[in-house]
Amino acid sequence: MEQRSSLMPDRARVQSVDGVIERPSAKAAAQRVRREADRHWLFRDPRWITETVLPTVATLFATINRIGNEVQRESGISFRSGADERRCVLTNDRVCLYVAWRQPYVNTINDAEITAAEFHCQLPLPAERILSIDPLPPKLNQYRFRPELTIKG
DSSP states (O other): OOOOOTTSOOGGGOOOHHHHHHSHHHHHHHHHHHHHHHHHHHTTOHHHIIIIIHHHHHHHHHHHHHHHHHHHHHHOOOOEEEEOSSEEEEEOSSOEEEEEEEOOOTTOOTTOEEEEEEESSOOOOGGGOOSOOOSOOOEEEEEEEOOOOOTTO
16 A cells, blocks of 8 residues: 655645635735735825815815814804814814824825824914924824725725
8 A cells, every 4th residue: 555645735635726815814815915006006196196185185174174163153162273285273272183184295195194183282273374383282192094095995
């Protein structure tokens, strides 16, 4: 009787490449690779940046402005709000919310992020055209958001 080497796998145990791709972990890995390739292309597409990303940021800032105005009207708490294309401030005499959009390059959003921070003290509004607010006062909380693609894009 012939003895088989223990180093050689039994043919029945060998999975085909298709079988490996059907496994959920392999599918997820393939989706990640596709998403990263899409991200690389999309985050450098000037049309997508100007037609999708920048209007979304403008909508975010306008929404923060609107919320500040509604809170002031409904609660009587005095809020000031202001937004421009890069930052938005919502503030009263005790606390303020500062949201800033950082996009270092015109032709890519790979390193872009939105930072939101809460402060105890009052910050000037964007319309007040201060030269700089660096360094910022001590933060209560800070959040950073980076663009990301989902499976659906």
